[in-house]
Amino acid sequence: MVTSTLERAAEATPPGAARRIKGLSDRAIAWIFVAPSIFLLLAVNIFPLIWTINLSFTNFKANRNREVEYIGLRNYERILTDADTWATMQATAHFLFWTIAVQVLIGFTLAYLINKKFKGNDMWTTIIVLPMMLSPAVVGNFWTFLYQPQIGLFNYVVAFFTGADASSFSMIGEVALAPWAIVIVDTWMWTPFVMLICLAGLRSIPESIYEAAECDRASKWRQFWTITIPMVLPFLMLAVLFRGIENFKMFDLVVQLTGGGPGNTTTLTSIDLKREAFEKWRTGYASAYAVILFVTVFGLASIYVKALNKVKER
Template sequence: MTLSNSSIVDKAAEVAAKATPIPIAIRVRGLSDRSIAWLFIAPAITLLLAINIFPLLWAVYLSFTNFRANRPNAVVEGVGLRNYERVLNDPDIWQAMQTTAHFVFWTILLQMVIGFVLAYLIDHKFRGHAFWTTIVLIPMMLSPAVVGNFWRFLYEPQIGLFAYAVSFLTGIPTTQIQMLGNVSLAPWAIIIVDTWMWTPYVMLICLAGLRSIPDYIYEAAEVDRASAWRQFWSITVPMALPFIMLAVLFRGIENFKMFDMVTLLTGGGPGSVTEVASITLKRQAFEAWATGRSSAFAIVLFVAVFGLANIYVKALNKVKQR
């Protein structure tokens, strides 16, 4: 049986196609969207795991040893839970945790109140609201190092504008206004700076929550002759509450790790009145060189923050489901 010329050509083309490797571009076209997505994000995930998971596991290992970073060649011995026992029974560490809780509470409270008020005002789109929104956002755009040094000069009793402003309002001589050197005022000096810098961040999140409320809900409330105060408490606050709680979560985690601002302003002083947990951890790790004990302290902090955040997220999910 003979084949025509066209059949021979088609057969040859089919054989050649089977023998020729399929180009990569054609093979990629056959992948699903999920496979292509994993192909792109796999390098990033691998890098993040290498940067975050390995140091965490290494810190967990060191927390059960007597390792000291200034003696890398010394014999490393396991000490069991001794480091954790010393951390949990150390009064200095509990004092640092108490100081941290003080900062977290007051900074979050002030930032939530001021941030929500600013968001509420800007949401009403008064004349020039775009300009003032930009002005309010400026502190958040600055580096913590810049903010810390900037406010350190403002707090100077001799040349600082803050001292002159307080002296003008109260009549107290500027030489007596020692914000950073006074045991009672130093914590509040740091709270003021952190509130000034991060209130715009809270304002943005609250503003997103306010802008997400549909207008027809307010229109229906007006039809029912609900007062502005009633609309605020029955519509605005409940519907913006998940965003407010989200801002509390973000700022709580960040303020629990507060380090650079305190270091630049007071260094933990005067005495140890502003020594937060992160500064205590740094001193144990890089001044006392108690690497094993500082690793245990870091793990305790991690577990505390992670546990509290999980509990808070569950409460946030319940609010969202209402």
């Protein structure tokens, strides 16, 4: 039946087109299929990047119709010598470190527990992954409501330990606690993602390895440190890479929760970049800022991927 279908398709092909196709090599045919994707990639990603780099050397402002002047590296110099910019990067690094550390710890623990077959395993897995299916804007509004005075559980807990008035206390209104409020929300939303990656790693370990270890009288604790952790480590590192890149450009969730405040305590680099580009309209300056962030993320990710590849080769 397949042969007859191919024969009918060949008969329906115009003779001229058939001769042209027959004369193409496999490489040429492959390029015909790949070329549209490459063109789309260049149009959507590469061209805007080149244009951004070009604007970063100018004083261009999108809301003003005036002659654009090339000012060299002045934008980069201003950014790298600005104390507020370094404070923003420090806040971003703080957010990245704690969200990744907590998510990996809780995510791996949940994956380890769910990997043990028990009654209701599938139901609990479904319940746990529900938060990551929600929109960040919806999650931000939901948790903003929970952080309101007299409503949020976390407000009461923190108010109890700090001695504050629980009836008027809110974590997102406190300078010292607002960053932690964001860490809690991001952990609640994205820990299931880390859990799924770790669960895939745990279930990829052959049972025969554990059986051999038991024959050698290795304890459960020794099996965990010499078999489970080394074999799941590449998956853990992959989860850290994904969450690190995503959290570095975190924007919508933070804006919904705190708007970057109180003060600038939760102003991440993504929020600072948005303010420079669309509130102050310093387009050239914002382009230089974007290039610096791109180089930072790309450089760190490249180093991290090399380390990940070395771990996989062991």
